[in-house]
Amino acid sequence: MLSFRLLTLLLVFFSSTLSSTEKATVSPTISLSTITPRPCGVSTKAFIRKKGYWCSASLTIFVDKQISYKRAKDSCELNGYVLSSLETEEEWNYYYNAAKAETRVNITSIWMGVGYNNSTQKYYWNDGNAIETLEPQPTVVKANGNTAWFLDEGLNKPGKRILKVVNSAEEAGSVKQFICGRPGPQFT
Ligand SMILES: *[C@@H]1O[C@H](CO)[C@@H](O)[C@H](O)[C@H]1NC(C)=O
Ligand SMILES: *[C@@H]1O[C@H](CO)[C@@H](O)[C@H](O)[C@H]1NC(C)=O
Ligand SMILES: *[C@@H]1O[C@H](CO)[C@@H](O)[C@H](O)[C@H]1NC(C)=O
Secondary structure (H helix, E strand, C coil): HCCCCHHHHHHHHHHHHHHHHHHCCCCCCHHHHHHHCCCCCCCEEEEECEEEEEEEEEECCCCCCCCCCHHHHHHHHHHHCCCCCCCCCCHHHHHHHHHCCCCCCCCCEECEEEEEEEEEECCEECCCCCCCCCCCEEEEECCCCEEEEEEECCCCCCCCEEEEECCCCCCCCCCCEEEEEEEEEECC
């Protein structure tokens, strides 16, 4: 039931990103021959990362409960995406502003694509595309938990954003959003 609802949300979300994506790609001052016109298609937003395009979209649960990390991750994967990391300032700002602009629900935290490397004993961006270095490291509330970005606990500035490793079922409080992403065309 829930996964069906999430799929529906996915479709609803994707259709709502359509118009902004289309607007963003209309750029009369840039010669079309020099850019990839719609590197991410119509359903996700294209961000330029160091390695190439990253196509992502946020998904929100509009009921009075949180979404677990596992459901968030599974929802992305069911649709051919992974839980996204955030590499560039553009990505951080875009998703911060989008969350703050959401009036239907108070989004205070977002599940992130972060893993733990047991050999370096460090958390790292694990979407397979982002530069892996994660600084500052998340605050560990629950070892073996999962990582969410807490929007209201820091400034939306480099080095000031608060990521915490929390227990999906408890300390996470009310994570209502996650971001799915996948690579678009890569630079060679
Ligand atoms: C959202 O929730 C946070 C934490 O409970 C609270 O500090 C904030 O004022 C709320 N924002 C809105 C717009 O309700
Ligand atoms: C963990 O870090 C080591 C050393 O940098 C690296 O070789 C290894 O690939 C990393 N593992 C993962 C899962 O990223
Ligand atoms: C992580 O590394 C420690 C030693 O550094 C080891 O004892 C432990 O089994 C490792 N855990 C996993 C899941 O690999």
